[in-house]
Each structure stands twice: as C-alpha cells, then as structure tokens.
Ligand SMILES: Nc1nc2c(ncn2[C@@H]2O[C@H](COP(=O)(O)OP(=O)(O)O)[C@@H](O)[C@H]2O)c(=O)[nH]1
C-alpha cells in the first residue's frame with residue numbers, strides 16, 4: 515500500500531488557501547480538511563467546543579489553542595486511513611506542536627501574497643455564512659449576484675474583510691504565523707509560493723505535489739470521495 519500523504523496549507527486571510535485546497539483535493543484525491551468548516555460545524559451542532567468557539571469568533575478573535583486542538587485532533591484520528599490536506603490549522607506555534615505530536619507531515623505549503631492583492635481580493639469576497647462557501651465577484655462569482663449557488667440564500671460580506679480591518683488582521687497574522695513558518699522550515703518541509711494570482715501559483719504547487727504524492731495514490735483518485 516502506498517504511504518499516506520499529509521500536508522498543511524498556510525497563508526494570510528485571502529491568500530487563496532481555500533481555493534487552492536479545493537484544487538489540490540480535486541487533482542490529487544486528498545481529503546480537504548478545513549479548520550473553519552470544523553468550527554462552523556461545531557457551532558451549528560452546539561457542541562461544548564462549538565459554543566465556546568462562537569464567543570471568540572463573534573468578537574473577531576482566534577479561537578484559543580486548547581479549544582481548537584480539542585476540536586480538531588479527534589477528527590484527525592478518524593482520518594488515519596486517508597491522505598489529507600489541512601487548511602487553516604495550525605495557525606499558532608502551540609497548534610503546530612500539538613499537530614506534530616499527533617502525526618508526521620510531509621509538506622507545509624506557505625502562500626506569500628502581496629498586501630495590495632489581498633486587500634483587493636477581500637474587497638470582492640462574499641460568503642454564504644452557514645456553509646462557509648466563498649465567492650469573489652470577479653474571480654469566481656455566484657451564478658446570481660448576491661445569492662448562494664447551492665441554497666439560494668443571500669451572501670454577506672464579512673466585517674473582517676473590509677480594507678480598514680484587514681491591515682491589523684494581516685499584521686496579527688504575520689506575528690503569529692512567523693514561529694509556525696520557522697518550525698516547518700527547521701523540519702525541512704516548508705514550501706513557499708509567492709505570486710499575485712492563484713492561477714500562476716497553482717502549476718508550481720501541482721508540480722511539487724506530483725513529486726511528493728505516490729503515483730499509485732493519484733492514479734486511484736477517481737475512486738476517492740471528498
Ligand atoms: N482575483 C483573484 N481572486 C482570487 C484568486 N484566488 C482566490 N481568489 C479569491 O480571493 C478570495 C480569498 O480566497 P480564499 O481561497 O477564500 O482564501 P483564504 O482566506 O486564504 O482561504 C476569494 O474570494 C477567492 O475566490 C486569484 O488568483 N485572483
């Protein structure tokens with residue numbers, strides 16, 4: 515049997531983690547795990563961790579490390595048979611260390627996108643709040659302006675995505691992410707991609723993963739579910 519593949523993808527808000535994760539999951543047959551989706555599922559199911567997480571998200575804060583690890587690590591235990599890509603976790607060094615004790619990663623993808631590009635993208639980002647589905651009014655617009663493709667419900671723009679809030683958010687991201695990036699660099703698994711467009715970054719990520727993911731597994735991708 516081929517070795518399972520485990521990766522994380524990091525980058526500031528708007529860097530394209532969700533967009534690129536979907537492409538990776540589709541092309542390489544990995545499970546796409548999203549910390550934001552897990553948090554939203556737990557909020558919807560009113561689990562203990564979900565109720566706690568909601569109080570932080572409402573204030574625009576990161577969910578504390580112990581809540582995130584309590585929420586995520588059991589989900590990873592259910593994934594022992596699968597190759598996966600995690601989007602949105604770890605965001606802090608404590609989370610990276612907790613993940614490191616739970617499993618060995620093969621690759622950490624780091625997206626490095628210019629500030630002006632992030633501002634421009636997030637200005638056009640609209641989301642369906644219940645599912646977390648993300649649209650961009652230029653790059654991937656919904657079929658009907660302002661309406662979610664799947665549910666027909668209205669889309670909203672997050673307060674956090676306004677340009678004024680973004681600069682502070684990005685500064686905070688950099689401070690918190692730096693030790694995580696250094697942690698993966700020291701392990702020799704960090705791959706940084708810098709460009710202004712997902713379509714320019716994607717071929718490089720695809721080439722990297724083709725060399726890392728055993729061929730047998732990508733051949734079997736049609737049989738996988740995600
Ligand atoms: N113009 C443009 N928008 C992009 C590109 N890649 C992603 N987006 C959009 O930018 C926003 C942020 O992307 P997303 O994948 O949600 O980033 P995340 O916050 O890192 O998960 C979304 O509205 C995407 O549709 C790109 O190359 N060009």
Ligand SMILES: Nc1ncnc2c1ncn2[C@@H]1O[C@H](COP(=O)(O)OP(=O)(O)O)[C@@H](O)[C@H]1O
Nearest residue numbers: 527549550553571575576577582602603604605
């Ligand atoms: N690894 C994490 N650590 C702390 N909080 C997290 C983490 N992942 C998600 N969250 C919380 O869930 C919210 C939604 O996550 P996500 O969908 O990744 O959104 P965003 O793109 O706004 O960061 C975050 O704003 C944050 O409050």
